[in-house]
Amino acid sequence: MSKRKLYTKAALTVCLVTGLFVPLDFQETKAQSNNEDYDFTISPKPKSIEKTGNGFPLNPKVGIVTEKDTDAMALLEVKGALEKAGVNKIIESDINNPLPDAPVLIWVGEFKDEDELKIVEENVGIQNIDINHKEGYIVSSGKSNGDKKDIVIVGNDAAGTFYGAETFKHILIEREGTDWIPEVEIKDWPTMPIRGAIEGFYGKPWSHEDRLSQLDFYGEHKMNSYIYAPKDDPYHRDKWREPYPEEKIKEIEELVKTAQKNHVTFTFAISPGNTITFSSDAELQVLMNKAQAMWDVGVKSFALFLDDINPSLRSPQDRAMFGIDANASAKAQAYLLNRFNEQFIKTHEGAERLITVPTEYYQANTSPYRKTFAELVQSDIVVQWTGIGVVAPSITSADADKIHGIFKHDLLIWDNYPVNDFDRNKLFLGPLVGRDSNLTPEHGVIGLTANPMNEAEASKIPLFTVADYTWNPESYDANYSLEQSIKEFAGDAAEPLKVFVDSSYAAGLNNSKEPFSENLKPLIDKFWAAYESGNVKEGADDLLNEFIKLKNTPHQLRNTLDNKNFLEEVNPYLNKMELYGFAGEAAIKMVLAEQENDTQAAMEQKTLLQNTMTEMAKIPQKLSLGVIPTFLDRVINGKNLAEGKIAKASSSEVSWLTPDLAVDGNNTTRWASLYTNNQWISVDLGQIYSINKVILNWENAYGKQYKIQVSQDGNQWTDVYTELNSNGGTDEIEIPSTEARFVRMQGIQRASSWGYSLYEFKVFETRN
Structure with a gap:
């Protein structure tokens, strides 16, 4: 039976001989004697780990002691890990029965019954097994009151036991002969209550195969949330009134069961805001019927999303009921949310709290809409928030305090990283960065769900780092986490994958x-x-x-x-x-x-x-x-005369998209203007040159019509080229040789509702 390679697990390396916490390079350990270092990695990084001894060999015969309600998936994970490690005989026993006759005993469960806990403590030599944190666990190996070697995997709850089993898989060390168990005591729990992903992007949704694979990945990395909200699933948004076809219902049922096995909460989201009549009893009933169909296949968590919609009330019935002022849409939305919460969520025992996204989900300040929304929406409804900005370069605890003070509801971060639906021709494979380590309930934040890329497998590379961050943000090291992600994802192909990741890395974050x-x-x-x-x-x-x-x-x-x-x-x-x-x-x-x-x-x-x-x-x-x-x-073409020179512009969309970024010699950084047609960017070449070529490397927000103008003094401008039908991309413009010190792109007509945005503005000298 093949043994797993140690490169498949990552995030913490421990030197077990010295007992120090040292971030060593990942390596496959093949131990030969008790005097060697035994290195292993754990992902995500635990809160506490202590070396208690050198370790011991894993005997081919192992006993497993469980309780009546030991989590089934935790037990499967432990048994699977043992089989991969070469164990060929596993003897199982309930804790109230005689203990298995085996050299190594593994205790798996919660053991909250006092009598059962006493049996564990007496046999393994551990006193006061106490886990106070939800989803927390203890993994202890090596302690024993007898001749046997004991391993304890105890969870505060079923999820904690499952996560303990995942950690147990990480500490098994492959070596020649019999695999090795280090003697350690690990105490661990998550910082963020909700940790996961939201399939909330525009474009082709993930396949069923993709989703099943994602849910297994989340379980392996201690992520506990998946929100189903693909914008271009027609039954989620455009055809929200229509029931899902039977074959789709069966797929969702399989997803729910897979999520449950991985201790992932499957949240089903509906986005009715573009077409619903908020005040209609009939529309509410259609909404509840849709939710009931999901409840019937095991869904216990629901979301009603109101993002990316026209907030104007289109229905005469709604306008008559809620008015036409700036508060009207918030009143209407609150009315719908509260009624769904009262008539569906609270009438279904075991349902999770309702989640919503308000229409104003990213703005920095309050507004009449937000004030009314905060006042009227019931307090137990969770509000999702992207940070300040649709794709927030940073999310701080100060930001959270501010927005929590505005909405006055628990905040669940909808993190628009690594999503790439706004730039479908780029991959964002770098780690999650720019998020404070204390985005916690104390600051109104109960968790984070990351919006991945349309590319499901590629998304796993940055999502690994999201899992690290959300579990233990206090010790999160973005660069180290990415290194471990690459090693887990690629194995022997880690080196070429790192080259590819380093070449698909740049993002606003x-x-x-x-x-x-x-x-x-x-x-x-x-x-x-x-x-x-x-x-x-x-x-x-x-x-x-x-x-x-x-x-x-x-x-x-x-x-x-x-x-x-x-x-x-x-x-x-x-x-x-x-x-x-x-x-x-x-x-x-x-x-x-x-x-x-x-x-x-x-x-x-x-x-x-x-x-x-x-x-x-x-x-x-x-x-x-x-x-x-x-x-x-x-x-x-020769040297770009504009590179590194002084650039000016009529405006910048935001403070970090400045004109100098269009002349920095880097086709990834960019300048962007405000959202009006009459915008320009110019570059001072420093002296008069004879020039005959300009290259404009546009971002998606390009100029449909524009002029290239030149000047010798920066005041009097002459048109040397007019474009009336650009299609974006790279415009390579040949002009008659002309003497100029200043060159300007003067916008005439934008190609989109955005402004003008250039990755690079290049100017070349006339060559003989």
Whole structure:
């Protein structure tokens, strides 16, 4: 029977010989003697862990002692872990029966009965087994009052026992011969009461297979919540009145059962706000009928969502009942929520608290809507909140205090990370960052559910870090958590996956940080410095190796990573990464050939580079490799005169989307304007140049119509190009050679309701 590899578990490494908590590199441990270090990792990181001895070998014969109501899934997890570890005989016994005759005994359960607890304490030598925290557990190994070796997995409740079993799986150490059990005492519990994910994105919903896999993943990582709310499930939003087809009901029933096995609360959400008549008894009954169908297949948690809707009351019946002032929509929504709460939630014994999302869910301040909503919505209803901003770069306890003071309801964070429905051609694989460690009930926050990407398997990489954060935010280390996530997800393919993650990392949460670009940037600078000194070979080798790494990584991942669904999800990104590598390699060889006056070789490499860039342009997916397009542009067009120069703009959408980000040489950072047509951005080149090319690399908010203007003094502007039908992406604009110091993009007409947004604004000198 095969044994699990230790790279499949992550987040805490413990040196059991010294007893120190040391963040060592993850490794597979193969112990040989009692004098060796035995390293293991636990995810999420426990609150407390103490070494109590060196450990002992796991005998092929093991006894398991349970109580009457020991959690079935916890028991299955323990037995499965033992079988993977090579145990070939498991003897089970109830605690009130004679103990199994086995060298190793594992006690699994809650053991809250005083007589049963006394039996545990007398046999294993532990006094005062006391777990006061919901979902908390103790895992203790090695203590015993007799010749046997004992392992105790005791939970405060069924979920705690299950989580203890998950931790037990982590501490089993593979070695030659018999697997090893370290002697430790772990006391653990979660900080956030609610921890999980909300499938709340726009676009193609996850498949049934995806959801089942996600629920297993949540259980393994001690996440206890999943909210079903895919915006483009028609029966969730547009056709909310219509019952689900029978086959869909069966799928949801299977999801509910899988969630229950993993101690995950399955919340069924409905979003009726666009079309419902809030005051209608008939509409309320349709809503309750929809919920009842879910209740009948085991759903015990419900949400009514009112986000992303037109708050205006369309129904004459609603306008007559609630009025037409700024408070009307809040009154109507509160009326519906309260009636559903009273007539459905409170009439169904065992139902969880109702959850809602108000229409004003991200704003920073109060409003007439919010005041009325807070006053009228019943106090036991949970309010979801995204932080300040739809995708909040940070969520602080001060933010929570402020918003809790406005809504006066318990807040459940709807964290719009790592969701990518607003930029479907990017992946956000970096860790969760920017969230305070004390987002707790003391600040009005009862938990966090992360909105994942449309790509379900890829979402597991950042969701691993969400699980770490929500369980133990006090000890959360984002970078370390991501490292462990990669190792668990990829196993032997961890190294190439890290390259891919570092190339798909940048997001608003981490200031568009690009780990791979950070490695490339000094090498690119070194390359150009060597080029300008006339000896480009000195700076070429290291940079060339990085491009070769990009070129080879997709092949390595496809051949070593055993995750078909993930590889299908990221296939276009891998294709683009490979092309980036080919392009960079050709660019370096072209420059080397030029300096060696090998015209033929230079032309061959230039043709290869241009053809590769053409192929790259056909792939809309984007990687976090913002410095590479700038490098390639310079190879082909010469130096970008705008890079690093002073840029000004008519406005910035927010304080962190400033004009300097459009001239920083990075195609991931960006400037964005306010939401009006007459907006502009200009760059001061520092002196007068003869220029003949401008490149605009647009974000999704692009200019449909705009002008390129030039000036020598920054006051008098001349039109040199007018675009009347741009389709976004990259606009490469050839203009007649002209003398200019200042260059400006003057917007005429936006392509969307947003403003204008540029990743890069590039200007090139006329070349002979």
